[in-house]
Amino acid sequence: MKAIAPGKLILSGEHAVVYDRPAIAMAVDRSAQSVIIPEGVEDQVAFNLQDLKLEESFTVRALRELKNRLMKNYRLFLEGQLGIRDVLYKPVELFQFAFITILDGLHLKVANGVKINLHSNIPIGCGMGSSAATVLSVLRGIGHYFRVEFRPEWYLAYSLEAENLQHGHASGVDSYISMNGGCARFQKGEARQLPLPRMPMHLVHTGIPETTTGECVEHVRRQFEHSAIWNDFEAVTNALEQALSRNNLREIQGVIRENHRLLSEIGVVPQKVRGFIADVEKWGAAAKVCGAGAVGGDKGGMVLVCSKESPKELCDRYGYSLISVRGEPLGARIVG
The missing domain is CATH 3.30.70.890 (GHMP kinase, C-terminal domain)
Structure with a gap:
């Protein structure tokens, strides 16, 4: 089972969107994908970041402990005691956090082992929303894997919670565009669809x-x-x-x-x-x-x-x- 989510470009409104001013952003034909398969032992979750040649396995209990640590770090960041770069120890934790957040949020159970293969052709760390796209591909894939009714507002909320761990005060524009595609004017958490630009x-x-x-x-x-x-x-x-x-x-x-x-x-x-x-x-x-x-x-x-x-x-x-x-x-x- 494969889920994909596109990257994005902000055409106008970078930084301003954090202060409730409008931004215009569009989805692009670069995407992150999550392939989820049943594999491994009971209560075990494996994450395979193919582009980084990194694979790690955790029990659900260990993922919950990781989630608690990251939420504590984020609180320390909000209190000014920790830099935003120090909230996550390594990038893969963002996707592990997304997995356990949706698992617990939707009261799902891992009866058998699960393996999540992650791949992306979105340039990393360059303003194209690679982390939001990867998080959403994981969330969308897990929801489908466990046959949960698809409600966009759930996935947006879980994605934004994960994005805050990396960006501090995420505006939500990355998650919204990756969730919905197309082009939109985004302000104060609300979006209005626009035609995809035709400019060269x-x-x-x-x-x-x-x-x-x-x-x-x-x-x-x-x-x-x-x-x-x-x-x-x-x-x-x-x-x-x-x-x-x-x-x-x-x-x-x-x-x-x-x-x-x-x-x-x-x-x-x-x-x-x-x-x-x-x-x-x-x-x-x-x-x-x-x-x-x-x-x-x-x-x-x-x-x-x-x-x-x-x-x-x-x-x-x-x-x-x-x-x-x-x-x-x-x-x-x-x-x-």
Whole structure:
């Protein structure tokens, strides 16, 4: 039995969405998948992260102990006694937490052994929602495996609980887009579907940031939580929605340039990435980071370039790689 869930791109509203301002995000045709099979001994759960060549097995009791530890760590984070990077000891714990959370939340029992094979072609740690997609593929797969009635609000709630462990104060946009697919305007936990954008776009991988999404969010929070700059972010998102509805490339590019300037102002665009985007603008196009960006180092994750022409030559000059993506209309689902 296989479940898949797509990754995402935030077109506008990074960071602002945390402060109840709108964001526009879309699902892309990169996905995480969970293949769940009966295997092993009674009360045993195995997690096989194929991309990392890592496999671990736990009893349900051990997973509950892990869940308690992670929830304690998260409380310490909320109290300011622990950094968000220290809530999880290793990435696989996020998916183990998701499993035991839905198991206990829906009062399910593991009568026989279960093995969960995880695989993803979503770049990790680059603002494309890889963790939310993987968590949702696990949740959706486990629900189907145990023949539980599918209720999207359950899966969104469990996904958000897991996402908080990694991002601190997750907005919910990653989980919503991966759950539902397509494109949406997201604000205060509510979403309104939008048509998938038709603008020409290219995705540039500038490297995995040295700082996590959670660390970026906390850094920005300390300096800008009560700033009026979020009004400017909201205006940009509103302008982008209108430009997208008209499919006006020049107008879209102008809004993206302004979005980039705002992201630079809050300090989440590394200097090297700013140089790349400046060259993109000289070239007559527009670009911005997609996701949290970075508050340290020279790598900023994914950069969205809005242009009819491919920026390959410019990417080669900077040592960046181009990634091909398209909009994905479908969200988390069972495929086999």
